[in-house]
Amino acid sequence: MKELSLNILDIAQNSFTAGASLTEILLTEKENRFIIQVKDDGCGMSEETLLKVSNPFYTTRTTRKVGLGIPLFRLAAEQTGGYIEIQSSQKPEDHGTVITGVFFKDHIDFTPLGDIASTVCLLAQGCGNGDMVFRHQTENGEVELDTRALREVLQGLPLSNPDVQLWIKDYVKQQYENIKM
Amino acid sequence: MKTLAELAQIREKMKDKVGIREGVNGIRIVVGMATCGIAAGARPVLNTLVEEVAKEDLSSKATVTQTGCIGICQYEPVVEVFEAGKEKVTYVKVTPDMAKRIVAEHIKGGKIVTEYTIGNYKI
Numbered sequence: 001m002k003e004l005s006l007n008i009l010d011i012a013q014n015s016f017t018a019g020a021s022l023t024e025i026l027l028t029e030k031e032n033r034f035i036i037q038v039k040d041d042g043c044g045m046s047e048e049t050l051l052k053v054s055n056p057f058y059t060t061r062t063t064r065k066v067g068l069g070i071p072l073f074r075l076a077a078e079q080t081g082g083y084i085e086i087q088s089s090q091k092p093e094d095h096g097t098v099i100t101g102v103f104f105k106d107h108i109d110f111t112p113l114g115d116i117a118s119t120v121c122l123l124a125q126g127c128g129n130g131d132m133v134f135r136h137q138t139e140n141g142e143v144e145l146d147t148r149a150l151r152e153v154l155q156g157l158p159l160s161n162p163d164v165q166l167w168i169k170d171y172v173k174q175q176y177e178n179i180k181m
Numbered sequence: 182m183k184t185l186a187e188l189a190q191i192r193e194k195m196k197d198k199v200g201i202r203e204g205v206n207g208i209r210i211v212v213g214m215a216t217c218g219i220a221a222g223a224r225p226v227l228n229t230l231v232e233e234v235a236k237e238d239l240s241s242k243a244t245v246t247q248t249g250c251i252g253i254c255q256y257e258p259v260v261e262v263f264e265a266g267k268e269k270v271t272y273v274k275v276t277p278d279m280a281k282r283i284v285a286e287h288i289k290g291g292k293i294v295t296e297y298t299i300g301n302y303k304i
Contacts, residue, residue, distance in 0.1 A: 069216045118225070122214070125231075150188065157192050166231070167188055174183050
C-alpha cells in the first residue's frame with residue numbers, strides 16, 4: 001500500500017462486513033506519533049480468530065487462501081518502529097472491535113497518509129446502513145465527518161449518490177485546507 | 182465553501198428523480214474494493230467512476246457501488262457492470278482513464294468497451 005489512507009479504507013471495510021452500526025475512524029497526531037484507530041460495534045471476533053488475524057495465511061474470504069489487510073497494516077506500523085493492537089469482544093453487551101496502529105512520523109519508512117478525502121467519501125459510500133465517523137486531530141486543528149449528521153440533511157437520499165459523494169470529498173478537503181499552516 | 186446548506190440543495194435537486202431515492206436504477210457499476218483491489222489502484226478508479234457519473238448526470242440511470250474480493254486478484258482493479266436482462270460485463274486492470282471511457286461509451290452510450298473486458302485478455 002502506497003498510502004496509509006489506503007490501509008484505512010481497507011481496514012474499515014472489515015468493520016462494515018462485521019455489520020457495525022457505527023464505525024469510528026480516529027486519526028491522532030501528536031509530536032512524532034501518528035495513531036490510527038478503527039473502532040466498531042460489529043459482531044467482533046473470537047479469541048481464536050483474534051490470534052490468527054495478523055497471519056497472512058488466515059482469511060475469512062472464500063475466494064482465496066490469503067488475507068493481507070491486517071498484515072499490511074501491521075507492516076506499515078512496524079516498519080516505522082510502531083505496532084498495532086487489536087481488541088475484540090463478542091459479548092452481547094459490548095461487542096465490537098478496536099484496531100489501533102501507532103506510527104512514528106519521523107521514521108524514513110513512514111508511509112504518507114495520501115489522499116484521505118478520497119478514502120472518506122468512499123467509506124461513506126461503503127458503510128451501507130451503518131454510520132461512520134471520521135475524525136483527524138492534528139496539532140493545528142481537527143477535521144471531522146459524521147454520516148449521521150449528513151443523513152439528517154439528506155432525508156433518505158443515499159450517501160452513495162454521486163453528487164453527495166463529490167460534496168463529501170470537497171467538504172473534507174476544505175477542512176484540511178483550513179487547518180493547513 | 183461546502184456547507185450543509187449546499188448538501189440540502191443536492192437533496193432538493195434529486196427529489197424528483199424517483200429511481201435515485203429507491204436505489205433501483207437500471208445499471209449497477211461494481212468495483213472490487215478488497216485488499217487486492219485497493220492495492221492495485223481501485224480507489225482512484227472508483228472515485229473517477231463516481232465523478233464521471235455525476236458529471237454526465239447519469240445518477241438516475243446508474244449506481245456505483247463497492248464489493249469485496251471478486252476472486253480474480255491478478256486482474257484488479259476489476260469493474261463489473263450489471264444491467265437487467267443483459268449479461269454481466271467484467272472490465273479488468275482498469276485505470277482512471279479507462280473508467281472515463283467506460284462511463285462515456287458503455288454507461289452513457291450503451292456500447293461495451295470490448296478491448297477492456299476480461300475476454301480480451303490472454304491468460
